[in-house]
Amino acid sequence: MKQESGVSNNWRWVSENTIPVRIGSLSALLLAALVVSTIVMVYDLARNQARIQDANTEFHRLEVAGQADRQFGEMRYWLTDLSVSLLTLSERRANEASTKLNSSLEQLAAFAPESAASVQEQANSYYETSMLAADAYTDGNRVLGNTLLAQARVASDAVDKTLTQLVDDLSESADQTRNEATVAAKAAMNRAIIACVVIVILGALLTWRALRSIVVPLHAINIAISGLIRGERDVALPPEGPDELGRMSQALRALRDSQDKRRELEEEARAQRNTILTAIETIPDGFALFDNEDELILFNDRFRSIFAHVDDILVPGTRFEDILRLQLERKSVDSGDVPDEEWISGRLERHRRPDGDRQEVLLGGAWIQVSKRQTPDGGTVAVYSDISDLKSKQEQLEEANAQAIAASSAKSQFLASMSHELRTPLNAIIGYSEMLSEDAQDMGFETATDDLEKIMASGRHLLSLINDVLDLSKIEAGKMEMYPERFALRPLLDEVASTVVPLVSKNRNELVLSCHLADTDEIETDKTKLRQNLFNLLSNAAKFTEGGKIELLVSKLRKNDTDFFRFAVRDEGIGMTPQQRDKLFQAFVQADQSTTRNFGGTGLGLAIAQEFTRMMGGHITVYSKEGVGSTFSFEIPARYAAVSTLVDDHSEASPDTALGRVLIVDDEEDARNAVAQIVREEGYDVLMASNAEAGMEMARAQKPDVILLDVIMPERDGWSMLKELKADSKLCETPVVLATIVADRDMGLAFGAIEHLIKPIDPARLIATLDSIASGGDKDVLIVDDDMSTRNLFRRILTRNGWTVREAADGHGALSQLKSKRPTLMVLDIMMPNVDGFDVLKTVRTTDGLADLPVIVATSKDLTRDELDWLKAHSDEVIRKGDTGRGDLIAALKRQLQDYS
Template sequence: MYSQNRRKDNTEKIILIMLVINYSFMIFSALKLKWSTWLPTFMVAVAAVSVVSYVGSYFDYEGRAKLNSILIVVCFVLYSMHTGDIGAIIVPFIAQTVLIGFYDIDGILLYNTIALSVIVFYHAVILKSFTLSSIDDVYNNLVPIGNAYLVIYYIHLLGVRRRRRDKRLGQVEKELKDAEQSKDDFMANVSHEIRTPINSINGMSEIMLQNNPDEKTRLKVENIQMSCKRLNSLVDDLIDFSDLRTGKYEINVSKYSVDSLINDIVEFAYVLRKNKDIEIIADCDSTIPCELFGDEAKIKRVVYNIIGNAAKFTSIGCIAIKIGYRREFYGINLVITVKDTGIGMDKHNIEKIFSSFNQADTKRNRQEGGVGLGLPIARAIIEQMNGTITVSSEPAVGSEFKVVIPQKVANQEPVISAEFDTDENVLAYLDMEQFHLIQMRDEYKAAIDNMSKNLKIPMHMCHNLAEFKRRVELNRYTHFFISYAEYSEDKTYFNELAEKENNVIVVIDREQEEKIESDSIIKLMKPLYVFSAAMALLGKMDEGRNSISTDNYDKFTAPQARVLVVDDDKLNLNVAVGLLKTFEIEADTALSGEEALKMADSEKYDIIFLDHMMPDMDGIETFRRLRKKNGFYFKEVPVIALTANTVLGAREMFLKEGFENFLPKPVEMSEFKRILKTYLPADKIIMVDSCAGKENDCVKTLQAKEQSPQTKMADFIDYKQGISYCGSRETLMKILKIHIENGDSTLDKIKQAYENGDWKNYVIYVHGLKSSMKSVGINKLSDMAKNLELAGKKDDTAYIKENNDAFVSEYIRVLDGLKEMFKGEDSGKTQRALAQLTSIQSDELSAIYSAFEEAVYSFDENNMLHIINDLNGCSYGQVVLADRTGQIEQKIKNSDYMSALDMLKKIIDELLLEGDDNA
């Protein structure tokens, strides 16, 4: 529409200029031939009307065209009446007719036809300026007049044909737009339909991981999550590719933190290489401005695609990520380089990798999957951000991608501004011979050198263990950096060094953590880069991650918060409720917008999570009705849009409607946590580390809130430490119960090994006890076990014999204390078993199973728990059902519904079988 209006405007402008010239010639002729003075005056007025109507935009395009056509033919008729020769009139008339034809309006040439007929009649009848008495008269007069009529007809035909063509083109354009809109609607619906089950699977996986499954189960669940993310990434690629092709892809500029960007990139790379024998080497400039203006999500998308491509085609060696910058007049150029030691490419294939649906070597690498959209999308996004991407590669050597993205600076402070003590002195031992590729050695050396320069701390490198030991003896160092390979060379030496120096830092993979024997050693998870190294040097390591601590990542709970989740899919509701339980939030749920509005009337919620696509009343309509309700609460309650539709414009649409924020499905736990922390009232958020400096008060509060009167705080447990290590009170309680169950057996093993002088197994048993007791806050027993372990490793049997009895006595005291702590629970079970219970028959058991089965297949967790709770208040014959159903409730809470169903089936079968035997 815009281009069509622009074309009409240009056409009208040209016609108006030519008409003014035409008027000028007629006015000049009238003045020269000294015609009546009113005629040139009239023509000047007519020309002025034409110009003013255009400049003032009076009438529409068609109205002005008809006005100008009428005015020019009137002037031309008047002009022709003062001209005695009709032949002199025909040629300018034809020119004026062609000019009017450019308006391309149906029927407008009728004015010219009428004008020509008037002129011919006037000259033939009134002026008698020509006759048809001879052949020459016919040729000289009739032929030009006939040609004038033919020109009018030809221009009319051309206009008709052009308008028909434009009409057909307009119809085709409309059909194309309709098809494009249909495609967008299809993509949105497909995105929603695919993301909904992905969200369910991913959410259930997240809930299972939150419940600390065994290692085998955890591996399977993580594989499920990885497959979900891969499928979700494919959907994103298809949608983004479509948006980029149609020019609808937008860059959303906002302020973001560079440390978050870098941490996410490095962590993504590490997770991606999990199943491959490759190293991730990160080299980050610590002087990058800490906050920039740009589209962080798009930048991560680009880098993730490049790293993903590198991981696909690298099976051995390393992926080196370098993040730096260059100062520019507008801010900085963010420079990100990804280099790999993969299969590489020749020049011909380099030209192909940025083509859509293309891979450089499909036959050789088809097993890696993908549809060949990652790199084309990355380049298109970078170009939209006015950046550049270059690639260099060599077959069998590797590839290097370099991305340069202009960014404005929001905060000039460097991303790491920590000041280290001037006497910091680091000794590092890295055996480069463990890396077979020269490229890996070079990348590691460059990264370590840059890290030392960035942190402005001297770092002395050793190349073998003998050199390391010699330097330790000769000089004083504040910190010692080694990797697991170096630690394995002489574990005893490094364990003892850690006991003396307390600053031995071992860089390890996640799965190597349990192999570090000394608790005094600081474990730094790979990949090592400037952020994690800075934290280790500052003594601010955060358990389980390498990122610099920020408020956004602090753990918190909100047990007093009121949250409503609205979704028409029960499974999605279960996922959301399960995630909220991580924060001790008991959420209300609604299956429709209408139900949500009724619940909002009766309860004041702190946050409402509202699904977008719901039948009858969608999320937007529900939101509008909520905001129209009378009362301050309905105008201010934070409403977060939940949607699986993340095509272009979704976020803007929700924010324009007035939603506080937008949470895409599948829900990412970190984003979910950010939303909760941002929009929940501050007075309802309880930080996990809020006990700092108030330990006694905090312990009392925890006791009062979370412990029954019978479960008094034992003097042998640091309750706060136990919760910190275990992550939650529930997990701590579970582990303590396991210690009660296994304690007597472990104690017997220790006694047996001591009596047999089996010091090797003795050390193994006390080592295990040392770690397990430390993890639940039983520090005294852990320290005693640690000393006995060290004595065993040094073959100091005298120390063991002198202290074993005290150790055993302390262990017995701990076990007795733990049993006393849970005595209240056992007493409660006994009382319940002795209480009057409802007796049920075999047919009722079958009915209960059927109801439970229906609840399982409906993913109705609340109903499952309700059925089991009712069952716990019953007996079957002489059997107290609560004694057999204890694990079912836990399986339900762990979202392991099918196992719960199988267990209930097994219990019922056993009960029926026992009933038959008794009969």
């Protein structure tokens, strides 16, 4: 069992890896084995080749030694013949043999220098002695000749002995080298055979294991699938694992569990259906459900009591139209001056296409709020709430609000006129306290000095509070004025920094001034208000930061051809939650009650800073994270221009200096704030609404330049608001940009939106869209093509270059858009349903105001010569669509747009 477990563990890596990894690993192992065996065989061949080369060298040497031996024998033969015959031919042949012998001895000296030298010496001695013997024989002195010939024979024997020994040695070495090469070659062949056998066995084993790890689980999965198809509940599933088959098993397990869960949910649904029917009866409001044919399906007793005057027909199956007609007949509703049929048709239209809540008054003065929503199958859910008490309270609240506004205005007027009367006695108290403190110091009354300094500190604090209240009152009363002057910014910053250092140090904080300005940079604005803004923000940071760093950052930037200065105060204090940020700039309001209790203050400083910033032509923003810190920043123009001091409660920037007023309608607070910060930082005035009803009220009251509208909202969605905007004669021309997670751009454009942005919103695209609207929209391209992918391509190209793009999917749509507004340029397809490109172009060239419109024809149609000539005569450029012609298409767009960019 232990051995099996060990083997299983050794093979576990096969089943734990994915199928591609298994196959890849198998291939890699086999390839590695092949590479290793090849390297070994190449190495063996290289060694054998070296041995063969050594053997060839040995045989060559043997051949050289044998050749020298033969050449010496040849020389000896001719010298002996010379001694006998005394012929000149023998002498010449002996010389030739001697020359050849010398050449061979030179080769022999390369590998046997000692033997070659010995042979050379003895051969030379033999040659010279033999030649002397031949001369003696020639002279007839045979005794001398025989003596010399005997001496030559001794030298000849020495040469024979040396050469014979050398030949034997070389022959033995050559045989040994040849034998070694033969043995090595056989060993290499055996190793190659063994390696091939091992690789084949290993490959077969690994292949078998890999295929088994795939085939066995796959067979089990096949059996499990068959069981699930048959509806078996207790199907045995293969074990899960990390590979693909294991995940398939996991998916099958999830499928089996989902089938079981579905059965449970069906049972729960039946129980819930009964519970819902019971719960409907407990609803305090009237509830009714109509099907897609407007026939009553179910309702509760409260609905019956509200419509008691038609109670006799309130049964399932009654049509909503019959209820309306019976109400008119029994005069339980007042249709006013509207004819009965027109009133009924209007109510039916609102019933079938509900666009939000409506309030109706019944005869007798009862107010009913009607909330209707369509169900996915086309039915209608209606809830009728009696709001008579709420209406009465609303009227009382409106009256109380009007009285409060009047009282607030009177208060502001009173406080603004009392400025001198309030400050004069307090200044006297502070002044006398200072003089008495100096006298007490001179006279050595330290106790009195401390008391007098407390009086001065309290007086200054009270004066600061009075100043804040009076400043805010003057702002609300419209009496706050600007006193612009031109001054160097750097000295003012140094003055502010030196003044607030004691306050910052009080909580062990460090003040850092990061000023990215030149010493010559000047600003034209109200110096006092700018200084007070910086004091307020820095003192606020010092109050809520302990043992941290407070940084004042000042920089110069340029936006929309205007120079701005940006001031930011960054701290490492307690920070704020999003809910606290929403109340940040409200007068007399702090983050929460604990803030006032722990840190003091009235909540006026930031409200005044915001108003002062607006008066100086800028806007203030805040970024804060609880427990991390806050950053307050405001931007004001380098050159002051008079602006209105009227304050819009919903605005976050000065309307007169903003690039435009943007209304953001979104039910998600975080989404509204995020978009508002992006838009505000670009210099736009911001209005915000949390639902469609508030958005419509704000749009009618504030007349925004652009509306950013979310689609998915509770109670009333963005589509209904967009429809109401386009139906309002005073708001129908207001540009609407849809900002939503719903990717239905075509529907948005069809309803009248000019752009569709997908959440999360790309800030660059949002600003580009707003800038395009703010610039007047004079860079406008109409794309006419029935292919959506082609339209999307053109849109991406043009929007990146700042152009506004409109689209039409056929000729009818193109002519309709051309009729409403002339674009800068039109890109036109030829092959389209209904009205094709030829007819569109004919209409354009014969219509006043459009005859000179630049038109690029982009088509994939195989044009005849006549068609091409006609298009060239009536358009500015003709190009072919397709993958190979896309570059030409883009180039043509750029050529035609160049004069309008």
